[in-house]
Amino acid sequence: MHGCSPFPLLLFGCIISKLWSYEVKYATKGVDHLFELNGIPNALPIKKGEKLNPKEYITTGPSAFVEIYHHDITVRLGKNAIAEWVDARHWKIHEGSSLFCLEEKDSIKVSSSKGSSVITGPCTFIAEATSNGGYKMICLSGRPYVQSGQKKSKIPAGRLVLVLGETNALGNAYDIDLMLLLKSSLLINAFEDPPPTMKKIGLAVYSQQMRMGGKYDALIGDATTDKNLQMWVLGKKGKDKQSDK
Amino acid sequence: MKKILTFTSLLASAALLSAQNKIDQTTIDRTTTTPPQSLSSGTGPNAGVSASDSGAQRPVFLNTNLLTAFAGFDGTITYRSNPLTLPGDMKQAKTGIWQNSFSGGASLSPIDTDVAVVTPFLGGGWTMSDYLNDNLSTLNDYASSAYALLMIQHESGWGFRGGVSYANVRNNDTDSEDYSEFYPNIGAMTTYSLNADTLAIIDFSWGYHLSKSDSLLGGNTQSLNNWDAAFSYSLRHTYGDFVITPNYRLGYKRFTEAGTINDGRKDVMHTLSIRADYPIADNLKLSANTSYSRRNSSGGAGTDYKNFDAGATISLNVNF
Numbered sequence: 001m002h003g004c005s006p007f008p009l010l011l012f013g014c015i016i017s018k019l020w021s022y023e024v025k026y027a028t029k030g031v032d033h034l035f036e037l038n039g040i041p042n043a044l045p046i047k048k049g050e051k052l053n054p055k056e057y058i059t060t061g062p063s064a065f066v067e068i069y070h071h072d073i074t075v076r077l078g079k080n081a082i083a084e085w086v087d088a089r090h091w092k093i094h095e096g097s098s099l100f101c102l103e104e105k106d107s108i109k110v111s112s113s114k115g116s117s118v119i120t121g122p123c124t125f126i127a128e129a130t131s132n133g134g135y136k137m138i139c140l141s142g143r144p145y146v147q148s149g150q151k152k153s154k155i156p157a158g159r160l161v162l163v164l165g166e167t168n169a170l171g172n173a174y175d176i177d178l179m180l181l182l183k184s185s186l187l188i189n190a191f192e193d194p195p196p197t198m199k200k201i202g203l204a205v206y207s208q209q210m211r212m213g214g215k216y217d218a219l220i221g222d223a224t225t226d227k228n229l230q231m232w233v234l235g236k237k238g239k240d241k242q243s244d245k
Numbered sequence: 246m247k248k249i250l251t252f253t254s255l256l257a258s259a260a261l262l263s264a265q266n267k268i269d270q271t272t273i274d275r276t277t278t279t280p281p282q283s284l285s286s287g288t289g290p291n292a293g294v295s296a297s298d299s300g301a302q303r304p305v306f307l308n309t310n311l312l313t314a315f316a317g318f319d320g321t322i323t324y325r326s327n328p329l330t331l332p333g334d335m336k337q338a339k340t341g342i343w344q345n346s347f348s349g350g351a352s353l354s355p356i357d358t359d360v361a362v363v364t365p366f367l368g369g370g371w372t373m374s375d376y377l378n379d380n381l382s383t384l385n386d387y388a389s390s391a392y393a394l395l396m397i398q399h400e401s402g403w404g405f406r407g408g409v410s411y412a413n414v415r416n417n418d419t420d421s422e423d424y425s426e427f428y429p430n431i432g433a434m435t436t437y438s439l440n441a442d443t444l445a446i447i448d449f450s451w452g453y454h455l456s457k458s459d460s461l462l463g464g465n466t467q468s469l470n471n472w473d474a475a476f477s478y479s480l481r482h483t484y485g486d487f488v489i490t491p492n493y494r495l496g497y498k499r500f501t502e503a504g505t506i507n508d509g510r511k512d513v514m515h516t517l518s519i520r521a522d523y524p525i526a527d528n529l530k531l532s533a534n535t536s537y538s539r540r541n542s543s544g545g546a547g548t549d550y551k552n553f554d555a556g557a558t559i560s561l562n563v564n565f
Contacts, residue, residue: 078298097298128299138299143357160302177303185300199400206398207362210355211307220302 021051022068026191030061058083065190072103074196076187093135097128099187101197114165117148124197126187130223133165140178141200146170157204164226171226177215178205268384269330270414270424270458271469271498314565316349323556328381335551340378347371366394385417407431426456446479468505473498488522500545510545514538532558
């Protein structure tokens with residue numbers, strides 16, 4: 001490096017950093033990003049229009065939501081979430097729920113405290129952390145490939161697949177009512193604008209409605225272990241039952 | 246006495262229809278019954294259902310068969326003020342009409358593309374009409390229909406359709422064919438939410454009626470051939486368990502057969518209607534319907550007329 005100015009490398013690094021930075025499109029109060037400054041942890045509120053850099057944690061409070069985007073990738077975090085932006089194509093969801101929109105053909109790695117998978121779009125999906133250290137991946141549009149460990153599957157819109165925590169593999173998959181999910185999802189409804197892939201999601205809802213055979217009187221809950229998935233059986237008012245599957 | 250007057254009036258007016266009591270088949274809307282055609286957003290701040298961040302995850306099972314069949318029955322009682330579409334007074338030969346309809350069909354498995362979902366449909370139906378006014382009992386008929394339809398739901402929210410339908414009307418008394426037609430047609434429909442409870446529906450259609458009718462009307466069995474185009478605007482409002490749907494429809498017809506009594510005829514039809522649906526059970530629905538229609542006709546044997554309908558329908562629809 002003798003006789004070679006470090007400036008071009010710094011400039012290159014800065015440009016790369018900006019190229020991969022996410023911009024905050026929407027943020028309520030209670031959204032912070034955590035970072036280390038001189039070895040000391042710091043927390044600063046996130047504001048609309050702000051640029052975020054890799055290696056940062058983003059946290060949301062009890063009624064806080066945030067949407068950030070980078071080119072064709074949009075990420076939304078729901079309340080009480082802790083997410084870590086590991087690098088340009090890798091997000092780690094420690095707690096809570098998040099929505100990912102991949103508008104073009106692209107891959108993104110989503111991991112939780114124990115599980116991880118690589119999702120190749122274009123697609124829209126929700127990742128919801130579960131108690132077993134894995135997460136639920138719910139595909140809302142597209143037909144992405146999901147790879148976890150050695151297992152690779154093509155997941156159609158309307159399907160929920162468990163990314164297991166203990167074995168880092170794909171678990172059981174369930175078709176779920178997309179219309180009900182959309183109507184009740186704050187990751188869809190709690191923001192100023194619909195997600196950028198809303199038209200594709202609408203088409204997936206239509207396609208599922210055309211294929212609908214019937215609905216089970218149950219709701220899927222948390223995956224407490226790799227072998228236990230909570231299932232809430234819908235009954236009469238005040239008589240809902242919980243079961244483990 | 247009233248009956249005699251009505252009958253006299255009927256006879257006098259009927260003279261305007263070439264001395265023949267006939268239903269004007271071109272006034273009948275032969276809409277095919279198919280499942281929902283267009284997208285609604287299903288979102289919004291008031292979208293209902295207690296919310297979580299991800300949303301409620303209810304397991305479902307999907308049809309994996311190549312064909313999904315559906316069938317239905319409608320029983321309808323209607324008051325019609327001007328069943329013969331006679332010019333002048335809106336109340337002429339008023340009658341009740343009892344109709345029983347059976348319909349059935351199947352959709353092939355939807356084909357998903359990047360920007361659209363394509364679904365082919367095949368279907369048919371049979372309707373028996375019974376006029377409760379004794380003077381019109383000779384008009385009792387039964388109609389059969391069939392259709393093949395391709396529906397394309399685009400991601401823009403527009404649903405497009407194209408297909409061909411066939412209809413055949415036979416008189417009960419004489420068991421003779423009064424009317425038949427092939428109707429190649431295309432259409433487009435879109436919906437948008439006005440608020441959490443109200444959906445607006447816009448529909449355009451265009452087609453050609455290739456008809457065969459009684460030769461007494463001018464000596465040409467194809468005198469009712471016509472192009473038609475229609476626009477309709479509906480508001481589908483949910484009020485508790487009721488679904489209330491006001492609708493306005495504007496239709497235009499241009500008759501095409503030169504040298505017949507309908508040479509140069511053009512009809513403009515306005516229809517204002519409102520329907521209320523109430524679900525009695527999962528597959529059973531009770532509906533009340535009322536409509537006012539008015540036709541302005543120019544050229545040929547077309548006549549201006551006004552009509553008022555009010556009725557109730559019980560519908561049973563099942564999917565297999």
